[in-house]
Amino acid sequence: MKIISVLLVLVASCLSGYMADDEGEPRLLASKNILNQYLVENKDLTVEYKIFNIGGSAAQNVRLEDAGFPEADFQLVAGNVQATWERIAPNTNVSHSVIVRPVSSGYYNFTAAEISYSAGADAKKRQVGYTSSPGEGGIVNFKEFNRRFSPHVVDWCVFAIMTLPSLGIPFLLWWSSKSKYDSKPKRS
């Protein structure tokens, strides 16, 4: 199952309620994607956040916080679920990644991360918005995943051993008689 969510939800300045002269305002678009082909219990799950500033000025003190991976359900492998950037310049993007491991299998709703920033000089008022949310994803049981995708080397070895008697016993019989007759010198 491939989860790549539909792009880009947040337009943070929408929250301020007006679409005024945005030329000088920073505007952030943020996406949260899960890059996995398969979500498997106890295997790495790669989450990538991308933040674009499409506004006219730099966003200051940008803070990304994802509360969507509680410790009861996920184990953090690498990366921080909370990150801050001093500034994001206009017309640039930044990305951030986190690796987690789901502890159990089942369906899980991957929700949006929260992002907040202050717009330049007006540092007191912080804008708050959300990233896109990848949505619900099924986390496959580890055994189930192995049954489908592991190379089954052990299983094939067992199969070979099980077929060995039916092939090996006739072969040995033939081999013993052959060596018996072959060893005798030919009488002419």
Next chain:
Amino acid sequence: MNCAGKTIFSFLMLVAPSVVFGDSCASPQVKPSIYTTTEASSSTDTVFIVQFSLTCKGGPSDLTLYADVNGKTVAVTRNDDNVKFPFQVSFSDENKNLPSGTYEVKFYDEDGFANLRKAQRSGESSSSVKSLFSIEVNHPGVWKGPFVSSELVATLVALLVFFSAYTARNSLQSS
């Protein structure tokens, strides 16, 4: 009054550079922790995550840092809640653009980053800009599954056994 202004100005001119240099990190000590994608099933893209802690000698360690890998520059994030590795930088690209090998991630402070950008704009080589420190990322490559599937190997072995038995029987019957 004018004279006083000039004095203050010249004083600032003398002091300001040392303030700027004092901002930078002297003899940085870095402890890194590195993650790279190793299995194609866990990510469609290759992701590098470099986390590190930084202690500076006699300077502040809450610097704004920038990282450069393969000519791509990204801002370094901070999370002070993570005491062990507060800094993080992540790169991601398609698997074929980040093959296995050793990558050098260079880190710059704000002045160094400005110099780097200047050098890149003017087309000079960025190696002339001195980085604050660097971290080596050893990427073993992404495992996309076995080259030959086990079913194919099993079929080949079965065919081999059958062929050898068949030829043995044929040679017996003909003699």
